[in-house]
Amino acid sequence: MDTQTRQATAAPPTAPAGAKLLASGVERQFISGKSRVHALGPFDLRVADGEFVCLVGPSGCGKSTFLRIVNGLLPPTAGTLDLWLDEGRADTSMVFQDYGVLPWKTVLANVRFGLEMAKVPRREANERAMEWIRRIGLSGFEKAYPATLSGGMRQRVSIARALAVQPQILLMDEPFAAVDAQMRVVLQEVLLKVWEEDRRTVIFVTHSLEEALVLGDRVVVVSARPGRVVSDITVPFGRPRASDVRRTPEFAELHQNVWDVLRDEVQASLAAGTEAS
Ligand SMILES: Nc1ncnc2c1ncn2[C@@H]1O[C@H](COP(=O)(O)OP(=O)(O)OP(=O)(O)O)[C@@H](O)[C@H]1O
Numbered sequence: 001m002d003t004q005t006r007q008a009t010a011a012p013p014t015a016p017a018g019a020k021l022l023a024s025g026v027e028r029q030f031i032s033g034k035s036r037v038h039a040l041g042p043f044d045l046r047v048a049d050g051e052f053v054c055l056v057g058p059s060g061c062g063k064s065t066f067l068r069i070v071n072g073l074l075p076p077t078a079g080t081l082d083l084w085l086d087e088g089r090a091d092t093s094m095v096f097q098d099y100g101v102l103p104w105k106t107v108l109a110n111v112r113f114g115l116e117m118a119k120v121p122r123r124e125a126n127e128r129a130m131e132w133i134r135r136i137g138l139s140g141f142e143k144a145y146p147a148t149l150s151g152g153m154r155q156r157v158s159i160a161r162a163l164a165v166q167p168q169i170l171l172m173d174e175p176f177a178a179v180d181a182q183m184r185v186v187l188q189e190v191l192l193k194v195w196e197e198d199r200r201t202v203i204f205v206t207h208s209l210e211e212a213l214v215l216g217d218r219v220v221v222v223s224a225r226p227g228r229v230v231s232d233i234t235v236p237f238g239r240p241r242a243s244d245v246r247r248t249p250e251f252a253e254l255h256q257n258v259w260d261v262l263r264d265e266v267q268a269s270l271a272a273g274t275e276a277s
Pocket residue numbers: 030031032037039057058059060061062063064065066225
């Protein structure tokens with residue numbers, strides 16, 4: 001029977017060693033009018049504490065749906081999702097493609113926003129926000145409004161806001177898709193640097209296989225809809241990692257191997273779209 005639960009359990013005795021997240025047979029269907037869309041699953045994934053896992057897959061295969069389930073925004077229609085969370089710290093925090101900054105708030109107020117929601121006292125919230133503004137490379141822009149910033153800077157604000165609450169799991173949904181190619185590389189480097197500093201658990205969705213291989217400890221290839229895990233690759237490049245790892249022959253070879261798997265799913269997705277139309 002469908003369980004329709006997202007279980008967030010504080011350190012249950014059954015936690016597999018080191019696991020932060022365990023998705024077991026997670027599925028999601030959407031019903032709109034008379035049509036039913038089987039968006040995801042059965043989806044099985046285990047993520048260890050402190051691991052950086054990238055999801056790649058064809059458009060519409062359910063990647064965002066999975067993040068929304070992890071974030072608690074959406075219940076699964078079947079299967080279970082267990083999160084092993086420490087008490088007293090924010091569970092999850094999400095960064096979206098479209099910046100998600102509040103245009104009427106300054107950079108400082110935007111970064112402080114999540115802390116205020118978490119009822120962190122004003123002085124501490126200010127200090128933590130200022131610290132994250134520094135870490136993300138926006139010192140000097142505390143009083144600026146989003147409209148005066150570049151897309152890359154706005155996305156830094158989003159990342160700083162998400163990280164300032166010290167989430168146990170950071171969920172990133174194509175966070176760099178809206179910025180130009182050069183800025184994307186810069187933001188990848190910023191993210192690599194801040195992630196190295198405290199290595200929290202990250203699930204990062206991207207359409208760019210190159211980006212996934214530059215950032216991730218693992219790259220999980222998701223099938224055409226309904227999304228299932230078709231391949232789970234451990235990225236062999238060491239840490240700390242610089243973004244110019246992409247220029248090595250080993251990177252090119254791995255990219256080709258993973259692309260061979262991903263291409264089949266993209267083609268399957270296109271074929272399904274053609275049949276449906
Ligand atoms: N609220 C909803 N109601 C109906 N269908 C939905 C809803 N949300 C998502 N879907 C459908 O579920 C499928 C998976 O969507 P989802 O956004 O998770 O895919 P995705 O892999 O993140 O896609 P993309 O890479 O293009 O962002 C799509 O067919 C989408 O249209």
